Amino acid sequence: MHNPADIATSWPDAIYAHFRRVGVRQVGYVPDAGHSRLIALCQKDPQIINVVLTTEEEGVGLVAGAALGGQRAALLMQSSGVGNCVNMFSLLRNCGFPCIALVTMRGEFGEFNPWQVPMGVITEEVLRLCGFLTYRVESADAVDEIVGAGCDMAFNGNLAVAILLSQRLIGPKQWTR
Amino acid sequence: MLDRREFVQQLLIDRGDLLAVPGLGSATYDVAAAGDHPLNFYLWGAMGGTAMIALGLALARPDRRVVAIPGDGDMLMGLGSLATIGVKQPKNLVVVVLDNARYGETGMQPSHTDAGVDFAALALACHFRQARTITHIEEATEVRKLLHAGEGPILINAKIKPDDVPRVLPLRDGHAIKQRFIAALNDA
Numbered sequence: 001m002h003n004p005a006d007i008a009t010s011w012p013d014a015i016y017a018h019f020r021r022v023g024v025r026q027v028g029y030v031p032d033a034g035h036s037r038l039i040a041l042c043q044k045d046p047q048i049i050n051v052v053l054t055t056e057e058e059g060v061g062l063v064a065g066a067a068l069g070g071q072r073a074a075l076l077m078q079s080s081g082v083g084n085c086v087n088m089f090s091l092l093r094n095c096g097f098p099c100i101a102l103v104t105m106r107g108e109f110g111e112f113n114p115w116q117v118p119m120g121v122i123t124e125e126v127l128r129l130c131g132f133l134t135y136r137v138e139s140a141d142a143v144d145e146i147v148g149a150g151c152d153m154a155f156n157g158n159l160a161v162a163i164l165l166s167q168r169l170i171g172p173k174q175w176t177r
Numbered sequence: 178m179l180d181r182r183e184f185v186q187q188l189l190i191d192r193g194d195l196l197a198v199p200g201l202g203s204a205t206y207d208v209a210a211a212g213d214h215p216l217n218f219y220l221w222g223a224m225g226g227t228a229m230i231a232l233g234l235a236l237a238r239p240d241r242r243v244v245a246i247p248g249d250g251d252m253l254m255g256l257g258s259l260a261t262i263g264v265k266q267p268k269n270l271v272v273v274v275l276d277n278a279r280y281g282e283t284g285m286q287p288s289h290t291d292a293g294v295d296f297a298a299l300a301l302a303c304h305f306r307q308a309r310t311i312t313h314i315e316e317a318t319e320v321r322k323l324l325h326a327g328e329g330p331i332l333i334n335a336k337i338k339p340d341d342v343p344r345v346l347p348l349r350d351g352h353a354i355k356q357r358f359i360a361a362l363n364d365a
Contacts (some may be wrong), residue, residue, distance in 0.1 A: 095355040
C-alpha cells in the first residue's frame, strides 16, 4: 500500500486505498492543507467525482444525495468545518445515510492560532452529539487500520462515522512568515 | 404570479422517471399534493440542503433527470450551493425555486427576495447554463420540458402568490422515505 519508511507523510495514501477498496465515488471537501495529499490522489482518480464545497455543510447534502443515487461518498474537513454542519447532520440521522468523515484536527497539539481552539476542543463531542461514531488517530501507523474499520462500519451499517486525525499526526500549521 | 399548487402540479404531469427533491415546508407539501410518488425525496428539515442533495443525486445518476424544488428561504440558506453546482455543471439537474418572498412556515415574514434578491441573476453569476424568472402559468409547459430535456444546470425562479394553502403531509419517516426512493430507483 505504501512504503513504511515514509509513512509519516504518506498516511493519506492509506485513506485513499480504503476509498478505493470500499468504492467511494464522490468526495466533498473545502480545500485543506492537512488533506492536501489525499485530495490530490482523489483528483487524479477518474473513478472519483471531486466536489469542492463553499462550506462543509453542503457536503452533508451531497453525501445524502449520492447515497440516494447508489454511490458511496466521503467528506473531508477540518475540525472547524464540523461546526458548520451541525443542523445538516440531522439528515444523516433521520434517514440512516452512511457517512465517512475524515476530520483533520486544529486547535489542539501545538496550535499557533488561538482562534482554532474553541471549535477544536469540542469537535469530537459535537460529532458524538450529532450521532457520529468517532475514532481518533494519533499516529501514522494507525491510520490504515482505523480508517479501514471506519469505512466498513459506515457503509456496512448505514452509520455516520468520523475519523479524527489528530494535530500531532498532521503536524501543526507551519507559519513561515 | 403563479398559484403554487397549480404550478407544481403542471410541473410534475407525466413525470416519467424524474427524480424530485422538494425542500422542507410548503415545497414538500406542494409536491405531495401533486401526487405521492416513490421518486420524491421529501425533506422535512435540512434547510439549505435541498439543492446539494439533488446535486449528489444528479452526479450519482447522470442517466436520470433530477429536479430540486426548494422554497426561497431554503435556497437563501444554501446560496453557496449555487456556486458549487455551477462548478460541477451537472447536465441533468434543474433547480426550481418556489419563491413567494415569504417564510411561510413561520408566519409569512418577508424574505430577502421580497427586497429584490434575484435567484436567476445569482444562478447566472454562478455559471448555470440557463436561469430565468417566471410569473405566468402558461410558462409551466416550457419549464416542464426543461426538466426532462434541458441542458443543465438550469435554475427557474417561479414567482408564486404568498397564499396560505392547506397542508398536504406526505411520509415523514426519513428512513422510509429513503428506502422507498432507493427501491423505486433500483427497480426502474
